[in-house]
Amino acid sequence: MIAEILCVGTELLMGQVLNTNGQFLARELAALGVNLYHQTVVGDNPERLEAAYREALSRAEVVITSGGLGPTQDDITKRVAAKVAGEPLVLRPEAEAMVRDWFARAGREMTPNNLGQAMFTPRTQILPNRNGTAPGAIVPVGEDQFIVHLPGPPRELEPLFREQVAPWLAARSGRVLESRYVRIFGLGESMVDTLLEDLEQQAEPTVSPYCSTGEVVLRVTAGGATRQEALGKIEPAVAEIRHRLGDKVYAVCDTAEGSLAHSAVAALKAKGLTVATAESLTGGLIAATLVNVPGASDAVRGGFVTYQSVAKTLLLGVPAEMIEQYNVVSAQVAEAMATGARERLGVDIAVSATGLAGPGGGTEAIPVGTVFLGLATAAGTKVIPLHLTGDRERIRTLSMKHAIHAVLRAAEGSPEQEGKQP
Amino acid sequence: MIAEILCVGTELLMGQVLNTNGQFLARELAALGVNLYHQTVVGDNPERLEAAYREALSRAEVVITSGGLGPTQDDITKRVAAKVAGEPLVLRPEAEAMVRDWFARAGREMTPNNLGQAMFTPRTQILPNRNGTAPGAIVPVGEDQFIVHLPGPPRELEPLFREQVAPWLAARSGRVLESRYVRIFGLGESMVDTLLEDLEQQAEPTVSPYCSTGEVVLRVTAGGATRQEALGKIEPAVAEIRHRLGDKVYAVCDTAEGSLAHSAVAALKAKGLTVATAESLTGGLIAATLVNVPGASDAVRGGFVTYQSVAKTLLLGVPAEMIEQYNVVSAQVAEAMATGARERLGVDIAVSATGLAGPGGGTEAIPVGTVFLGLATAAGTKVIPLHLTGDRERIRTLSMKHAIHAVLRAAEGSPEQEGKQP
Numbered sequence: 001m002i003a004e005i006l007c008v009g010t011e012l013l014m015g016q017v018l019n020t021n022g023q024f025l026a027r028e029l030a031a032l033g034v035n036l037y038h039q040t041v042v043g044d045n046p047e048r049l050e051a052a053y054r055e056a057l058s059r060a061e062v063v064i065t066s067g068g069l070g071p072t073q074d075d076i077t078k079r080v081a082a083k084v085a086g087e088p089l090v091l092r093p094e095a096e097a098m099v100r101d102w103f104a105r106a107g108r109e110m111t112p113n114n115l116g117q118a119m120f121t122p123r124t125q126i127l128p129n130r131n132g133t134a135p136g137a138i139v140p141v142g143e144d145q146f147i148v149h150l151p152g153p154p155r156e157l158e159p160l161f162r163e164q165v166a167p168w169l170a171a172r173s174g175r176v177l178e179s180r181y182v183r184i185f186g187l188g189e190s191m192v193d194t195l196l197e198d199l200e201q202q203a204e205p206t207v208s209p210y211c212s213t214g215e216v217v218l219r220v221t222a223g224g225a226t227r228q229e230a231l232g233k234i235e236p237a238v239a240e241i242r243h244r245l246g247d248k249v250y251a252v253c254d255t256a257e258g259s260l261a262h263s264a265v266a267a268l269k270a271k272g273l274t275v276a277t278a279e280s281l282t283g284g285l286i287a288a289t290l291v292n293v294p295g296a297s298d299a300v301r302g303g304f305v306t307y308q309s310v311a312k313t314l315l316l317g318v319p320a321e322m323i324e325q326y327n328v329v330s331a332q333v334a335e336a337m338a339t340g341a342r343e344r345l346g347v348d349i350a351v352s353a354t355g356l357a358g359p360g361g362g363t364e365a366i367p368v369g370t371v372f373l374g375l376a377t378a379a380g381t382k383v384i385p386l387h388l389t390g391d392r393e394r395i396r397t398l399s400m401k402h403a404i405h406a407v408l409r410a411a412e413g414s415p416e417q418e419g420k421q422p
Numbered sequence: 423m424i425a426e427i428l429c430v431g432t433e434l435l436m437g438q439v440l441n442t443n444g445q446f447l448a449r450e451l452a453a454l455g456v457n458l459y460h461q462t463v464v465g466d467n468p469e470r471l472e473a474a475y476r477e478a479l480s481r482a483e484v485v486i487t488s489g490g491l492g493p494t495q496d497d498i499t500k501r502v503a504a505k506v507a508g509e510p511l512v513l514r515p516e517a518e519a520m521v522r523d524w525f526a527r528a529g530r531e532m533t534p535n536n537l538g539q540a541m542f543t544p545r546t547q548i549l550p551n552r553n554g555t556a557p558g559a560i561v562p563v564g565e566d567q568f569i570v571h572l573p574g575p576p577r578e579l580e581p582l583f584r585e586q587v588a589p590w591l592a593a594r595s596g597r598v599l600e601s602r603y604v605r606i607f608g609l610g611e612s613m614v615d616t617l618l619e620d621l622e623q624q625a626e627p628t629v630s631p632y633c634s635t636g637e638v639v640l641r642v643t644a645g646g647a648t649r650q651e652a653l654g655k656i657e658p659a660v661a662e663i664r665h666r667l668g669d670k671v672y673a674v675c676d677t678a679e680g681s682l683a684h685s686a687v688a689a690l691k692a693k694g695l696t697v698a699t700a701e702s703l704t705g706g707l708i709a710a711t712l713v714n715v716p717g718a719s720d721a722v723r724g725g726f727v728t729y730q731s732v733a734k735t736l737l738l739g740v741p742a743e744m745i746e747q748y749n750v751v752s753a754q755v756a757e758a759m760a761t762g763a764r765e766r767l768g769v770d771i772a773v774s775a776t777g778l779a780g781p782g783g784g785t786e787a788i789p790v791g792t793v794f795l796g797l798a799t800a801a802g803t804k805v806i807p808l809h810l811t812g813d814r815e816r817i818r819t820l821s822m823k824h825a826i827h828a829v830l831r832a833a834e835g836s837p838e839q840e841g842k843q844p
Binding site: 013014015016017018019020022023024025027028030036037038039040041042043045048052055188189190191193194197200201208209210219256276277279281282283284285286287288290291292294296297300301302303304305306307308310311312314315344345346359360369387389390391392393394396 | 432433434435436437438439440441442444445446447448449452458459460461462463464465467470474477492493494495496527528529530533535536553577630631698699701703704705706707708709710712713714716718719722723724725726727728729730732733734736737766767768781782814815818
């Protein structure tokens, strides 16, 4: 089955509203195994909307619209769809009852134009909307095509799609789609692409890379008559990726959610370990990213933001002479910061970061992007030197990710702590 | 002039990535007075992309693409555009130099497929990209149409558009455009809309609200034959907005860059003040956001992440009995945290945050979203209670912004510190 998404509204077209409905619908369609090749946004203009409907129906079996179901003159989505379907809009009593009922429950007065929200073509299947006045609709166009109307507000559209449209689509397609997400740290996108070129070109399972600063996530997707059949195509591909990328793969997940921080917090909790941070150039970003994982409080005790040198001495006991002698951006200071944080907070693992994020301050000896991480564990403190590139934000983000990766590795390599409680 | 936006990428089409570029480009085009009637998203499929180009060029003079400029097999945006333009892709030495230079500066090894990023049609105007490997491009199609290529990552696309494409579009339209950015904290979007409805509806200057969590930024834009003429239309509107919104306006800027943190750091530096943080639910986010401002090291001494209760006692001297008696989410603990941080780091201003970000843990007495900020200055420590709503991330982000706003107000209200140095 092929579907298209057609979002209607001048406020979307002009960028006054961010188009989150497009993303929501795209993800839901992918999960249903429905093919999606085009998403379009048009304004509240009848001629251009009609052309967009005809264009979409020349390519797809189902066209899903969002927006333009309201009571005003601007709300043209249904009217133009009826024209394209070649059928009149008529007042549908069951829809009128829904609209009247919504106003009664909301304790609000109904204006005559609200009755327009109960007008549909005679063959339309009406979809009750429990969060707003405008019902959704499945409008047949000829014998084997459909325009599906959904209201624009996400809190109306999302439950309406999940509860009524998704089951209707699944029943029509009869196919199951599965995905796995392979999470990679420490390899650039083009290196991943070079190593996996043949896999990325095959028809099924599809292997698609998604990149964020320093990270690549591969989505591996296949379809089948059953979940088992789809997974049977995915699993050998995931095994092959693991084989080729080795320990650069830090997690394989069932959902798109996940991150280095999720993996690190999970590894810490699995072993009963606690962690602390000592941050200079990252200024609290390592701790904040760990804490953003729900349930992090079992593992993340706290940390130190020691941005000025005096704070490193006051809070972590880094000797002023050491900073003077070796520079604040040095392996010695990173090591002293991590050791100090581990001792002061009594944790199993402490990670530190000191470095130069720029834009100013670089020298030949210590260029912008020079970063030292310290990793203190029961086995002692080691230092990880980094040579990062990019702007201030990128250098800080990469430093944070390397630090959390170091915590993940340390947690995975640690023996389980029995009976330890924060 | 009519333009269209064509976003390319299977990850966008399938909803893995939210299409913020479409919104950004739509707003920029509106501010430039360029007409926009269609936004389309297609995947990395050559046939469908070619059809989308031809469709867009049948309607518009300029087609602006985002994404698909990377080095991989999937990156087809330029190749298909060249086919549509009927001109070959050739290695352009000036682009090769940009790509090689980027890798040299990045200290990263270039793979052969990166040279693909330096291939353009002979007549293409190449746009340097200071934040990534892939240059942008303005590709002539015939005599009077153009395809503009922009890289997908917003941090590359946005400056490239503002600095190179907007002036090119403005030059084609023969107008100078100016904007001012009015930054607002503490008023919701719908309240701003209600207060400024008449201004937002006028033709020139345009007044467009941009919202992020807890903040509204109004862009005020006007055009003219000269910069002076444009500014002459903007200034009275900015004065009227200031008059209506009063002290909810915390800054008026010449550029889109800026934030509560930029304003707070600037205010601290102007007065020669130092600041420290003591963070529980925000977990380092307040400090990290302040530190993200270039030059923050003059003002931001450091801070404490005291996520577990034991860390509040160990690092800030919050008595365990106080936490026991009043709850860790209490005015008393917020006050003790801020006072402790100010004393321990010897700063002028310390801000603390303790609260419940959820999703779990709420009670009738302390529901999710209950937050207390502490603000310690030479005048003593005051507590700011907040009742926030939304998910974990929103509650943490709003807490951070309220804390930085409190620092900004405290710095603005403080006398200048003479001769103080960190």
